[in-house]
Amino acid sequence: MAAPDPAELPKIIDLASREAARYLESIADRNVRDPRAEEVAASFRGELLEDGVGAERALEELVAGIDGAVHSAGPRFFHFVNGGATPAALGADWLASALDQNTGAWVASPLGGELEWIALSWLRDLFGLPAEWGGVLTTGATMANFVALACARRWCGLRHGVDVDDVGLSGLPPIHVFGSGYVHPSDVKALGMLGIGRAQVHKLARDGIGRLDVEALDAALAELDGAPSIVIGSAGEVNAGDFDPIATMADLAERYGAWFHVDGAFGLFAALSDRTRHLVEGIERADSVIADGHKWLNVPYDCGFAFVRDPSLQPSVFGEGAAYLPALDDPKPNWGYLGPEMSRRCRAFAVWATLRAYGRNGHRAIVERSLDLAQRLAAMVDEADDLERLADVPLNIVCFRAHPRGVPEDRLDELNRRIAAAVIADGRVFFGATAYDGKAAFRPAPVNWRNRPEDMDLIATVVRELAAELAPTRSS
Ligand SMILES: Cc1ncc(COP(=O)(O)O)c(C=O)c1O
Numbered sequence: 001m002a003a004p005d006p007a008e009l010p011k012i013i014d015l016a017s018r019e020a021a022r023y024l025e026s027i028a029d030r031n032v033r034d035p036r037a038e039e040v041a042a043s044f045r046g047e048l049l050e051d052g053v054g055a056e057r058a059l060e061e062l063v064a065g066i067d068g069a070v071h072s073a074g075p076r077f078f079h080f081v082n083g084g085a086t087p088a089a090l091g092a093d094w095l096a097s098a099l100d101q102n103t104g105a106w107v108a109s110p111l112g113g114e115l116e117w118i119a120l121s122w123l124r125d126l127f128g129l130p131a132e133w134g135g136v137l138t139t140g141a142t143m144a145n146f147v148a149l150a151c152a153r154r155w156c157g158l159r160h161g162v163d164v165d166d167v168g169l170s171g172l173p174p175i176h177v178f179g180s181g182y183v184h185p186s187d188v189k190a191l192g193m194l195g196i197g198r199a200q201v202h203k204l205a206r207d208g209i210g211r212l213d214v215e216a217l218d219a220a221l222a223e224l225d226g227a228p229s230i231v232i233g234s235a236g237e238v239n240a241g242d243f244d245p246i247a248t249m250a251d252l253a254e255r256y257g258a259w260f261h262v263d264g265a266f267g268l269f270a271a272l273s274d275r276t277r278h279l280v281e282g283i284e285r286a287d288s289v290i291a292d293g294h295k296w297l298n299v300p301y302d303c304g305f306a307f308v309r310d311p312s313l314q315p316s317v318f319g320e321g322a323a324y325l326p327a328l329d330d331p332k333p334n335w336g337y338l339g340p341e342m343s344r345r346c347r348a349f350a351v352w353a354t355l356r357a358y359g360r361n362g363h364r365a366i367v368e369r370s371l372d373l374a375q376r377l378a379a380m381v382d383e384a385d386d387l388e389r390l391a392d393v394p395l396n397i398v399c400f401r402a403h404p405r406g407v408p409e410d411r412l413d414e415l416n417r418r419i420a421a422a423v424i425a426d427g428r429v430f431f432g433a434t435a436y437d438g439k440a441a442f443r444p445a446p447v448n449w450r451n452r453p454e455d456m457d458l459i460a461t462v463v464r465e466l467a468a469e470l471a472p473t474r475s476s
Pocket residue numbers: 080081139140141142143184186187236237238263264265266292304
């Protein structure tokens with residue numbers, strides 16, 4: 001019978017660290033996805049054992065199955081605007097597992113509790129958000145949106161004289177939510193989970209791309225005649241990295257008394273560079289702002305952050321005590337009373353460590369490197385006669401498609417979708433397809449501190465090669 005034994009720990013930690021180091025050393029030379037990935041993953045299927053195989057063997061099996069993973073920590077994964085993990089963040093995250101801190105209650109980890117407080121204040125400083133705002137670390141941007149929109153929901157209820165966290169939403173008129181066509185699905189999902197309802201989201205787009213119709217937003221807010229509502233600004237949309245006009249939306253929200261929420265899952269990092277800061281001008285006038293940690297901050301999964309202007313809202317929404325739990329008015333931060341989870345992983349270790357290790361300049365350098373790499377790819381696309389850029393590149397996403405000479409417009413979507421599938425199967429680089437202005441397109445995004453110029457060049461090379469292979473001939 002294999003039961004855990006403290007004596008096995010040194011060997012296990014050594015094995016995990018040796019194999020992880022070996023893996024990470026090799027990651028730049030591996031294809032991003034092994035053609036056998038699904039087969040390798042499926043090889044793990046099997047019944048629960050009565051007697052386990054032991055820790056060493058279990059970990060060896062896991063290591064042997066590494067090709068079932070996608071090597072997204074490496075430099076050539078450009079899908080989904082995913083980040084990597086800086087060395088400091090990775091090391092600190094391992095320590096979070098080793099120390100296994102529960103940062104729900106201050107008493108359970110003063111270190112975790114204090115570092116979350118410090119990490120959040122450093123992040124506010126980094127993004128230019130006011131120091132007195134509330135905040136919390138979450139599992140990612142979806143839950144950060146949930147936290148922010150839960151505070152918005154409470155605020156809307158209070159404007160109607162109702163404590164929705166106590167008595168619920170029934171009896172209240174619908175809460176209308178407005179944004180451009182860029183509103184991210186995670187905001188819509190959060191609104192569904194909050195009982196505000198997905199159907200209350202009104203996307204006021206002035207074109208097929210989704211850009212905000214400012215006049216329509218003005219008119220919609222005016223029509224509400226002061227009834228509380230929520231405006232969502234998108235700081236960095238997922239197809240081309242475009243931004244809603246944040247300052248204009250802040251003006252309108254102020255004029256009509258709406259809650260203004262900004263989803264800056266990756267785009268909030270525009271605040272770090274003089275080259276892009278103008279894109280988020282006005283965020284400090286929002287009521288809530290969120291971003292991801294596991295994207296451009298380059299900390300491991302899972303990590304996001306929510307910031308809320310009125311720090312009294314979070315404890316009212318998320319504080320729920322019990323005799324065995326800390327007092328609700330405990331002056332120390334009990335993070336389980338400020339966000340959805342009670343027991344929670346110590347995400348602060350990784351956030352604190354990467355900010356401490358590399359500082360403002362190091363993280364600005366990561367952002368500016370991504371900006372440069374995106375411009376490099378954009379220039380390659382522009383120079384190639386068989387590639388077509390579909391959008392400006394204000395940030396780090398390059399939206400383009402293959403457009404080989406002679407292929408008619410009505411065959412391009414099918415061709416580009418086939419290329420997208422072939423890119424994943426090919427495995428040298430990795431990115432996905434989208435629909436941009438009704439056209440099938442690619443949207444690779446450098447966000448990982450490991451991305452290099454040659455990795456960007458390979459994106460263009462692979463697409464051109466696959467396009468030449470897959471393009472319909474006159475007879476097909
Ligand atoms: C703008 C935006 N908001 C929210 C999210 C959701 O983030 P997460 O997957 O970390 O929950 C994303 C993720 O891609 C995003 O790009």
